[in-house]
Amino acid sequence: MATKRSLRRQALTTLLVSIAGVMLVALVLSVLLLRFTLLRDFETRLRALAQDLQATVTRGQDGAIDLGDFTPDAAFSERFSGWYWLVRDGEAIVARSRSMVAESLPSSGLGETQPTKGPRGEALLALSLSVRGADGLLVTVAGPESAIDRALLDDLWIVLSSVVTLGLMLMLVVWSQVNRALKPLQDLAEDLGRLRTGALTEVPPSQFSELNAVVTLVNALLADSRNLVAQARDTAAKLAHGLKTPLALLAARFGTGGTSPDLKVTDAVDSMRCLIDQNLRTARTARASAAFSDTVPLRPVVEDLVFAFSHVFRERQLLVDVDILEDLAFRGSRDDLQEMLGNLLENAHAWAASRVSVSVGREERDDLTIAIRDDGPGFPDSILVAMTQDNSSSPADYATSPTGERAQSNGLGLRITRDIATRYNGRLELANSAGNGAVATLRLP
Amino acid sequence: MRLLLVEDETSLAEELAGVLRRADFAVDTCATAAEAREAGLIEPYDAVILDLGLPDGNGLDVLADWRAQKSLLPVLILTAHDRFADLVAGFRAGADDFLAKPFRNEEVVLRLMALIRRSAGGAQGPIVCGDLALDAASGEVTMSGLPLKLTAFERRVLRYLLIKQPAVVSRTELSDHVYERDTDRNFNSIEVIVSRLRRKIAPCQIETVRGEGYRLDAGHGD
Numbered sequence: 156m157a158t159k160r161s162l163r164r165q166a167l168t169t170l171l172v173s174i175a176g177v178m179l180v181a182l183v184l185s186v187l188l189l190r191f192t193l194l195r196d197f198e199t200r201l202r203a204l205a206q207d208l209q210a211t212v213t214r215g216q217d218g219a220i221d222l223g224d225f226t227p228d229a230a231f232s233e234r235f236s237g238w239y240w241l242v243r244d245g246e247a248i249v250a251r252s253r254s255m256v257a258e259s260l261p262s263s264g265l266g267e268t269q270p271t272k273g274p275r276g277e278a279l280l281a282l283s284l285s286v287r288g289a290d291g292l293l294v295t296v297a298g299p300e301s302a303i304d305r306a307l308l309d310d311l312w313i314v315l316s317s318v319v320t321l322g323l324m325l326m327l328v329v330w331s332q333v334n335r336a337l338k339p340l341q342d343l344a345e346d347l348g349r350l351r352t353g354a355l356t357e358v359p360p361s362q363f364s365e366l367n368a369v370v371t372l373v374n375a376l377l378a379d380s381r382n383l384v385a386q387a388r389d390t391a392a393k394l395a396h397g398l399k400t401p402l403a404l405l406a407a408r409f410g411t412g413g414t415s416p417d418l419k420v421t422d423a424v425d426s427m428r429c430l431i432d433q434n435l436r437t438a439r440t441a442r443a444s445a446a447f448s449d450t451v452p453l454r455p456v457v458e459d460l461v462f463a464f465s466h467v468f469r470e471r472q473l474l475v476d477v478d479i480l481e482d483l484a485f486r487g488s489r490d491d492l493q494e495m496l497g498n499l500l501e502n503a504h505a506w507a508a509s510r511v512s513v514s515v516g517r518e519e520r521d522d523l524t525i526a527i528r529d530d531g532p533g534f535p536d537s538i539l540v541a542m543t544q545d546n547s548s549s550p551a552d553y554a555t556s557p558t559g560e561r562a563q564s565n566g567l568g569l570r571i572t573r574d575i576a577t578r579y580n581g582r583l584e585l586a587n588s589a590g591n592g593a594v595a596t597l598r599l600p
Numbered sequence: 601m602r603l604l605l606v607e608d609e610t611s612l613a614e615e616l617a618g619v620l621r622r623a624d625f626a627v628d629t630c631a632t633a634a635e636a637r638e639a640g641l642i643e644p645y646d647a648v649i650l651d652l653g654l655p656d657g658n659g660l661d662v663l664a665d666w667r668a669q670k671s672l673l674p675v676l677i678l679t680a681h682d683r684f685a686d687l688v689a690g691f692r693a694g695a696d697d698f699l700a701k702p703f704r705n706e707e708v709v710l711r712l713m714a715l716i717r718r719s720a721g722g723a724q725g726p727i728v729c730g731d732l733a734l735d736a737a738s739g740e741v742t743m744s745g746l747p748l749k750l751t752a753f754e755r756r757v758l759r760y761l762l763i764k765q766p767a768v769v770s771r772t773e774l775s776d777h778v779y780e781r782d783t784d785r786n787f788n789s790i791e792v793i794v795s796r797l798r799r800k801i802a803p804c805q806i807e808t809v810r811g812e813g814y815r816l817d818a819g820h821g822d
Contacts, residue, residue: 412622413615463687493684496684
């Protein structure tokens with residue numbers, strides 16, 4: 156069943172969302188931490204100011220309050236700036252910052268920074284200290300809580316940019332690692348593709364142990380499949396051969412010159428033989444595929460077949476030209492190549508008037524092109540039409556050869572050749588040459 | 601002509617031997633590779649029909665042994681294995697022809713006649729001696745175009761002389777090629793047969809070459 160889910164997309168989505176979440180949490184924690192640090196700084200500043208004021212404030216002999224050389228920064232002079240100080244003598248305010256104008260601050264906890272409200276209702280943090288040696292004298296320093304938030308906002312971009320940069324870097328690393336992690340899978344898929352086209356005979360081992368388990372299994376399945384094909388072919392062959400000898404006995408006994416000549420029986424034997432041959436040859440080619448492939452040098456196969464047919468068709472005294480470059484090879488099974496070339500060469504030998512030629516080269520996107528020509532009467536139109544159709548109709552009309560028994564099955568042979576070529580993603584083209592004779596061209600990847 | 605039929609299926613061997621005898625061949629049979637190997641090297645067969653799947657070995661190995669011993673025995677492979685690879689292997693091993701089972705009897709006879717004619721150096725077409733002609737395809741002998749009435753044994757003798765003509769054929773050679781292995785050989789019988797043939801084929805002659813044997817001759821006027 157086809158699925159649109161992508162391992163890469165799923166891994167990237169999960170990881171990137173997780174990173175974004177973690178970064179968000181990190182951002183929040185960073186902001187909280189920063190605010191806490193700013194608050195500590197703020198409190199330290201308040202305590203320093205309060206201690207400074209505490210150290211400089213004195214009560215004179217006359218009871219007058221002397222602020223000494225206490226000189227806070229300009230914010231304490233700015234009206235309602237939020238930065239305030241004041242000195243209480245008991246409940247009375249005896250001195251205050253100019254920023255307070257004439258307002259007051261509520262009393263706050265002694266020695267501890269505490270939130271309070273300013274004259275305008277603004278949120279403040281205030282710290283009160285008692286002046287040593289001056290009973291009843293209390294100094295209070297307050298600052299606006301908004302100063303912390305302003306400082307926080309000032310520093311926030313640094314936190315934010317750091318977190319975002321870190322997040323982006325993490326995402327980049329994750330994207331790169333996901334791709335890197337999936338690359339061996341992509342390589343495996345490409346190897347399987349090459350296996351299917353016959354460029355490889357088995358999946359090469361991976362450098363990753365996790366994938367090697369898959370590679371081992373795929374190769375084992377491939378071997379099993381090859382064995383099954385071989386077994387199926389062997390079974391079909393054994394069955395066919397097992398039947399042929401008893402049929403030979405029937406043919407001999409009931410044939411001309413036999414002990415009980417009977418034309419009907421010999422005709423029936425012929426029919427059975429045709430049926431067996433057809434099914435046996437179909438079984439041989441049923442699983443032809445480049446996936447079960449070796450590299451088969453072409454020249455020896457062609458030369459073997461030409462040698463064999465030079466004997467079979469010896470009486471015809473044909474001239475046979477073979478033109479094949481030494482290094483050309485077919486990626487597939489030797490049996491399949493023999494079956495295809497055997498059928499075509501047998502056909503050419505059976506029908507040639509005086510000459511057969513075989514030429515092999517590489518054309519069209521490096522395809523192997525095998526052309527077998529003869530100078531006979533050429534293919535009948537019915538064959539040329541039948542072979543262009545997909546419905547595997549047997550061109551049995553072409554089954555009458557002037558020589559030899561084997562050639563009588565050439566109609567089947569052409570169809571089988573076409574079917575094998577198709578399974579290798581190749582094709583068989585039949586044509587008649589302009590002058591005289593037939594040309595069968597096999598194009599194989 | 602005398603044949604060796606190597607076939608381990610007894611019924612088929614008997615039936616095919618019968619067919620070949622009715623086609624006027626002398627036929628010896630054997631069912632194992634060992635027997636075939638020895639017989640092919642010792643006996644002067646005109647041709648061999650060789651099955652490949654034998655109980656004690658492959659027929660191709662037997663054939664390879666014969667060829668290694670420089671035997672030129674014409675060999676027709678008769679097998680149920682008929683892939684192109686089997687065809688190639690058969691001819692590469694030295695076979696002269698290849699026929700797949702099941703076969704038509706007349707096809708076997710035709711192939712054998714062609715093999716024997718080729719091994720005797722004959723060209724295509726009938727073998728002719730004056731008015732006598734041997735149809736190499738059917739094995740039929742005609743005289744002036746008409747079928748010659750001959751007994752099976754007469755036909756064996758005459759066919760051999762026709763194929764071998766104009767060479768002289770010794771009585772021993774003739775008996776080697778017209779008698780089967782387990783048959784009592786009788787030169788007197790051959791003399792009788794030759795005498796009868798002389799009458800039937802006149803004006804063609806079977807000349808007796810003293811101390812050597814017989815030679816077929818077209819006779820006067822040829």
